[in-house]
Amino acid sequence: MTPITLFENPNPAPAVPDGPLYGTRVALQPTISVAGWPTDAGSAALAGFTALEDATVVQRLRQAGAALTGLTRTSEFGFGLHGSQAGEAVRLGAADAELVLDMMGECRVAAARAGAYGLTPSAGLLSRLGFIGLIPSMERCGLLARSCGTLHALLAALAGPDGRDLTLEEAPPPAPAPLPADARGVTLGVIPQALDGLPAAQAEGFRAALARLATAGVAVRELPLPEYDLFALVHMIVGSVEASSCAGRYDSVRYGRRPPGAKNWNEMYLSARGAAFGTCVKSFLIQGAFFQFERYAAYENACRIRARLVAAAQRLVSEVDALALPLPDRVPEDITAAPLAETCAPFGCTRLASVTGQPALAMPAAGACGALQLVGPRLGDARLLALGETLATVCRGGK
Amino acid sequence: MDFEAVIGLEIHVELNCATKLFCDCPNRPGDEPNANTCPTCLWLPGAAPCLSQAALEKAALLCLGLGSELQPLSAFDQKVYYYPDLPKGYQLSQAHLPLSRGGGITITNERGEARALRIHHIHMEEDVAKLVHELEGRQPISLVDFNRAGAPLVEIVTEPDFRTPHEAMEFLKALRTQVRYVGASECSMENGTMRVDANISVRPRGSSQMNTKVEVKNMNSVRHVGDAIAFEIARQSAAVQAGEAVVLHTRLWDPDKKATLPMRAKFEGPCVPDPSVPAIALTPAWIETLRARLPEMPAAKAERLVKEHGVSAEDAAFLSADTDVAAYFEALTAHGVSAKMALHWIATQVLPAVRERGQELSASPVTPARLAGLLTLLARDEINANAAREVLVALFQSEASAETIVSARGFRQISDTGALDALIDQVLAAQPAALADVRNGVGKATGFLIGQVMQASQGKANPKRIKELLAKRL
Ligand SMILES: [Zn+2]
Numbered sequence: 085m086t087p088i089t090l091f092e093n094p095n096p097a098p099a100v101p102d103g104p105l106y107g108t109r110v111a112l113q114p115t116i117s118v119a120g121w122p123t124d125a126g127s128a129a130l131a132g133f134t135a136l137e138d139a140t141v142v143q144r145l146r147q148a149g150a151a152l153t154g155l156t157r158t159s160e161f162g163f164g165l166h167g168s169q170a171g172e173a174v175r176l177g178a179a180d181a182e183l184v185l186d187m188m189g190e191c192r193v194a195a196a197r198a199g200a201y202g203l204t205p206s207a208g209l210l211s212r213l214g215f216i217g218l219i220p221s222m223e224r225c226g227l228l229a230r231s232c233g234t235l236h237a238l239l240a241a242l243a244g245p246d247g248r249d250l251t252l253e254e255a256p257p258p259a260p261a262p263l264p265a266d267a268r269g270v271t272l273g274v275i276p277q278a279l280d281g282l283p284a285a286q287a288e289g290f291r292a293a294l295a296r297l298a299t300a301g302v303a304v305r306e307l308p309l310p311e312y313d314l315f316a317l318v319h320m321i322v323g324s325v326e327a328s329s330c331a332g333r334y335d336s337v338r339y340g341r342r343p344p345g346a347k348n349w350n351e352m353y354l355s356a357r358g359a360a361f362g363t364c365v366k367s368f369l370i371q372g373a374f375f376q377f378e379r380y381a382a383y384e385n386a387c388r389i390r391a392r393l394v395a396a397a398q399r400l401v402s403e404v405d406a407l408a409l410p411l412p413d414r415v416p417e418d419i420t421a422a423p424l425a426e427t428c429a430p431f432g433c434t435r436l437a438s439v440t441g442q443p444a445l446a447m448p449a450a451g452a453c454g455a456l457q458l459v460g461p462r463l464g465d466a467r468l469l470a471l472g473e474t475l476a477t478v479c480r481g482g483k
Numbered sequence: 484m485d486f487e488a489v490i491g492l493e494i495h496v497e498l499n500c501a502t503k504l505f506c507d508c509p510n511r512p513g514d515e516p517n518a519n520t521c522p523t524c525l526w527l528p529g530a531a532p533c534l535s536q537a538a539l540e541k542a543a544l545l546c547l548g549l550g551s552e553l554q555p556l557s558a559f560d561q562k563v564y565y566y567p568d569l570p571k572g573y574q575l576s577q578a579h580l581p582l583s584r585g586g587g588i589t590i591t592n593e594r595g596e597a598r599a600l601r602i603h604h605i606h607m608e609e610d611v612a613k614l615v616h617e618l619e620g621r622q623p624i625s626l627v628d629f630n631r632a633g634a635p636l637v638e639i640v641t642e643p644d645f646r647t648p649h650e651a652m653e654f655l656k657a658l659r660t661q662v663r664y665v666g667a668s669e670c671s672m673e674n675g676t677m678r679v680d681a682n683i684s685v686r687p688r689g690s691s692q693m694n695t696k697v698e699v700k701n702m703n704s705v706r707h708v709g710d711a712i713a714f715e716i717a718r719q720s721a722a723v724q725a726g727e728a729v730v731l732h733t734r735l736w737d738p739d740k741k742a743t744l745p746m747r748a749k750f751e752g753p754c755v756p757d758p759s760v761p762a763i764a765l766t767p768a769w770i771e772t773l774r775a776r777l778p779e780m781p782a783a784k785a786e787r788l789v790k791e792h793g794v795s796a797e798d799a800a801f802l803s804a805d806t807d808v809a810a811y812f813e814a815l816t817a818h819g820v821s822a823k824m825a826l827h828w829i830a831t832q833v834l835p836a837v838r839e840r841g842q843e844l845s846a847s848p849v850t851p852a853r854l855a856g857l858l859t860l861l862a863r864d865e866i867n868a869n870a871a872r873e874v875l876v877a878l879f880q881s882e883a884s885a886e887t888i889v890s891a892r893g894f895r896q897i898s899d900t901g902a903l904d905a906l907i908d909q910v911l912a913a914q915p916a917a918l919a920d921v922r923n924g925v926g927k928a929t930g931f932l933i934g935q936v937m938q939a940s941q942g943k944a945n946p947k948r949i950k951e952l953l954a955k956r957l
Contacts, residue, residue, distance in 0.1 A: 330572075
């Protein structure tokens with residue numbers, strides 16, 4: 085069995101004597117900087133790299149009294165879940181919560197896989213300082229825990245402006261609209277196109293969950309979105325181009341191992357990068373390089389389409405309390421290098437929120453009810469969590 | 484065949500901000516190597532760039548100073564290239580949405596005609612690290628100094644409006660003056676705070692076609708820019724004459740060989756927008772507030788000096804080339820010194836003296852007020868020009884006023900008729916031959932006699948009065 089952890093904190097005791105997260109045990113990924121810890125992001129390209137300073141979210145965990153347990157194993161740069169143990173520390177009770185980098189839905193799928201809850205907070209809510217990912221415009225600090233309550237406490241402690249990440253929202257999120265007293269006043273929107281091509285078992289689990297919710301009085305509305313397929317396409321093009329451009333930071337020249345025998349700088353760079361990156365990341369970077377260098381117009385188009393999709397998704401969400409989307413609760417077991425297509429396969433329904441920056445909450449499967457995702461309006465994170473709590477009671481069979 | 488050149492310039496100016504462009508590290512490249520660094524400017528994984536407000540303001544002020552129009556929206560892109568001076572693999576630069584567009588400078592060309600040379604756009608970018616090549620024993624090693632990494636730069640990209648090396652040099656001199664005016668940079672090519680690349684192509688004179696251009700780098704003075712362009716025009720013209728094709732490439736100017744030599748190209752790709760630095764949105768109100776901080780620019784100042792002080796256009800250009808010099812001049816005239824005398828003394832005495840002492844004019848102990856005291860005595864004929872020059876030296880050495888120095892050291896000139904007549908009597912008696920020459924119409928003998936009287940007075944006599952009194956006697 086592969087061990088869950090890459091690094092265990094020898095001194096996990098909280099740094100402060102109290103705080104809203106006092107005693108909450110939090111596991112991190114080596115894609116999130118902790119000063120003095122090995123922060124190789126799961127890549128040979130960064131082998132031996134030790135972060136010089138804490139990510140802002142880590143600083144805030146410490147200030148809130150959380151106990152940092154250590155680092156879990158991650159996929160290369162947190163991209164996809166092959167080789168990742170995200171969620172396992174929570175599932176096995178070794179931690180109360182985990183921070184999981186989310187670029188195409190990794191935190192949400194890992195949460196469903198672990199039978200836990202996962203929140204990908206709105207873009208611009210949590211500082212990105214100290215993250216070592218591949219897709220800057222999509223990477224967010226996912227929160228993973230056994231309950232929506234813990235997620236709420238984490239969100240409250242970690243969110244908010246950071247003078248070191250100027251991409252954050254300056255104003256506090258708008259006051260949420262009051263939540264219906266119980267499930268009977270809740271309306272969920274379902275995009276029928278999201279069910280096309282879904283594995284039969286997953287589609288069945290999703291329908292069962294909706295049926296259970298409907299029985300409890302939740303109104304379910306169909307909200308067609310003919311452009312739904314474009315989310316995956318935009319994600320692949322924009323995401324891979326960003327990765328191809330910004331992965332220069334992870335060049336295996338300052339860290340990692342430089343293969344011997346290069347005759348000059350150019351050769352040294354090429355061979356170091358070639359040797360360092362895994363198959364999946366390499367395919368992703370090559371795809372990005374293709375669009376960047378050979379099809380730049382297509383990339384620009386994808387950026388324009390993204391803006392349109394953001395508006396379309398926000399419009400859909402405004403008509404309901406949240407969108408409900410399917411969510412797989414397992415990923416192929418193969419832990420070794422997987423090809424790009426296979427790595428991305430489980431993330432068909434999670435990319436919508438990755439592209440739009442909306443908050444998305446993963447709810448675990450319960451009995452016949454499959455796992456599902458709730459997508460809320462941007463910055464409506466608190467209300468989304470409260471909604472999740474209400475609906476969780478229903479899915480678990482309560483009232 | 485008669486060729487003409489088509490030249491465009493790309494000018495990098497290092498802003499003199501206290502800190503770097505995306506972090507709070509001191510912007511002092513000359514310090515101990517790697518002293519001024521942090522995770523952000525070492526470009527370590529996880530670092531997040533935070534655009535410096537001070538750098539944005541200074542860059543924007545520079546744009547306004549060059550008449551370039553600030554854009555309501557600009558943004559940073561990742562300019563990808565792999566080289567050890569940029570270990571993160573991309574430079575943050577504004578490739579798609581630059582800070583400003585348009586603008587330009589009007590210069591006077593070789594034929595005395597006004598030439599309006601246009602700026603295409605101005606963008607901000609971060610500087611790269613500096614490579615130092617050394618030998619460790621017999622092993623050549625390259626060291627990387629990150630003090631310069633992330634330093635704030637602006638790049639001014641011109642239209643291909645230039646036709647001659649002279650125009651490029653005049654443009655650069657005027658640009659330097661204007662950037663210094665707004666206080667954005669020292670713009671020294673020698674110190675690397677201004678770096679110029681020239682794009683050059685040739686075509687038959689009168690043609691409007693745009694031929695393949697060659698980029699020339701590595702000039703470290705305005706003179707070298709002129710020389711490199713002249714060399715490259717000659718080289719390309721000869722090549723075309725010989726039927727060879729000009730291929731797109733980059734060349735380095737070698738100041739020792741006085742030639743441009745081809746260099747190996749860096750790998751560069753199209754720029755991708757950077758998601759970590761928010762786009763820069765400038766409101767009209769912000770721009771107007773900034774514009775209010777813009778000083779009077781050289782052309783306007785020169786025009787005003789001509790109008791208000793009656794100096795020639797040439798003198799006005801000389802004065803306004805340096806905002807400190809113009810300010811010094813105006814302060815002198817405000818103290819009642821005539822424009823002509825102020826101009827003469829600044830050009831021939833004060834500037835050389837300040838330079839010789841390694842001082843800045845604006846910080847010189849000889850303030851306009853103290854110099855005005857001296858020049859007033861001179862204008863009133865209370866001292867003569869020789870004495871005035873000696874008093875100036877004394878002004879540099881002590882804090883005493885010109886008046887005090889003149890009194891203490893007995894520089895006041897003798898204009899009193901009685902005293903001068905006595906001296907003249909004495910000289911005429913001693914120099915009968917010269918006296919005879921004067922009477923016989925030998926012109927220079929008068930000068931000799933005046934000199935003798937001056938000597939007899941130990942330099943204190945008023946030469947104008949001597950001349951008058953002598954004329955009466957002869
Ligand atoms: Zn720094």
